Amino acid sequence: MKGKNINKLGEFGLIDFIKKHNTKPKSYHNVCLDIGDDCFSFNPHTKSKYIVTTDILIENIHFKRQWATAKQIGQKAIEVNVSDIASMGNSKPLYAFISLGIPKNISVDFVKELFNSIKNTCDKYGIHLSGGDTVGAKDITISVTLAGICDKPISRTGAKNGDLIFVTGTFGDSVAGLEILSKAKKNLTSCERNLIKKHLIPQARLKEANLISKAIKITSMTDSSDGLFKSIELLTENKGAVINMEKIPLSQNLIKYTNKDYNKLYNCALFGGEEFELVFTINKKDKTKLEKLLPNVTCIGYINNGKVTYLQNGKQKKVKYNGYKHF
């Protein structure tokens, strides 16, 4: 079917392809009625709580076909939702419901690659593709609703005075990668290619979230999908915090790319979205245990009763929201 447009396959042809290539549900999915009926149905997992998240990706808003492959787009659509499930702690994603808006002039190959990538990323996490809708659209539209289970959801709002604020990974790479893509620069350096990779193929921190939340009481947690600054705002609603800016972990790639321009560096690290690190709080007594368990974490500050204050080399620095605005 190479080169053929999706209208040669048709909506019902695509649904048949999806049905044929979808994996059978595993026993832990408790399925009563599988994908392909008016509803998907399953028996309750009685010992857990359900958790559900939803995210929508739209072409030319979240990605461009000229710089992302169908494989990367499909992968990202699932990873961003798994990241929300991860933020609940001790969780397992189970069911994905996916609506696809597909332009008429797109190739069958592209749509099949997109579907295969969605399915493979679901498989990686043991997620069953449980339902969906396929419609025509001007721009590629991928809406994912992901349901799973967890023991006890860790909310964004549970941090207590004195709790330490930790993060996984580094910040700012994804938005720097996006900037490089936007410039359509040729002859990329390896550092630029790494930044682009962080933007195009984000990885949810499900394993890390489960590891720490099983062993330690995480008092609050979120992911950094709207940028680190926004995550801190969410964890400190009606609270204060002190954030040591020089503690915010930065990759060597970002430091090199920004030529150590610290204004640009912190702009990327604080406001760059589409990054899927964990931002969470713990009681300070658990610090050593956490750092032994997961060496790839950094303490960037602590919760207090005042306002949220950013310090740079001990001096207070005014920081105002400067992130992406959808509208």
Added chain:
Amino acid sequence: MKGKNINKLGEFGLIDFIKKHNTKPKSYHNVCLDIGDDCFSFNPHTKSKYIVTTDILIENIHFKRQWATAKQIGQKAIEVNVSDIASMGNSKPLYAFISLGIPKNISVDFVKELFNSIKNTCDKYGIHLSGGDTVGAKDITISVTLAGICDKPISRTGAKNGDLIFVTGTFGDSVAGLEILSKAKKNLTSCERNLIKKHLIPQARLKEANLISKAIKITSMTDSSDGLFKSIELLTENKGAVINMEKIPLSQNLIKYTNKDYNKLYNCALFGGEEFELVFTINKKDKTKLEKLLPNVTCIGYINNGKVTYLQNGKQKKVKYNGYKHF
């Protein structure tokens, strides 16, 4: 805020508006963590099975702003999903997850009216608005995932040889209404206005589905969202049926509108989508009980072991799929 564009309110302003105007969950929603966190969380309803459906509506594909109000669009987005939940029989919709793609140039009033309509339609069915995502988009995009519970899902495939095929309501009005809207005709007759209403404000048959499935064994059921012909195809997978075309219920409005042109009439009635009637099968022994319980049903044929055959005044008529193609 009259006349102001949505970018004056902004994404986070809109989220605040939604949080403020969302109703508190009722006790039967079993909520652990409400809308506004990374995930929504709830305790399992242990005595029921879960059912989930998802549908996406995109501007200029499913509706046009020039002929549908924000109120009508919001209402339809929920009704079409409730219709799928209804098809499961003895069901209750509980949780809605809604992603909105919103163009920058749209008015705050429009978005608020859209949200209020979504919320009011959810309220009508006892559905809790449980999660969502708001992003920028070129066209208004509304993705709804609706979860609920039921005793035992009625699939599309349970019909047995000899079972009678029943439908609720009438067929063809919605597509006729769409045709009238597309012509942008002025000075509409009352019959034309009624057909338009059927297209713009569909009503899910939840009450009717629950009434009959509680009292009678429904052997298979679906809704007619892709048209009656497609519904019959779904209920007769690997089976046959005899459909008496003159039994297909038609409204006086449609008969008048088509000037009794029977070709056009049956084209509308069989292939017109976006109609949300129930199409279902029962054992013939339950016929009288059903008709007493719900007078607004019509038997249009029966299941057999052969092929699907359409009869017009006793004579076989060739009928080939002629419905809407998304791509």
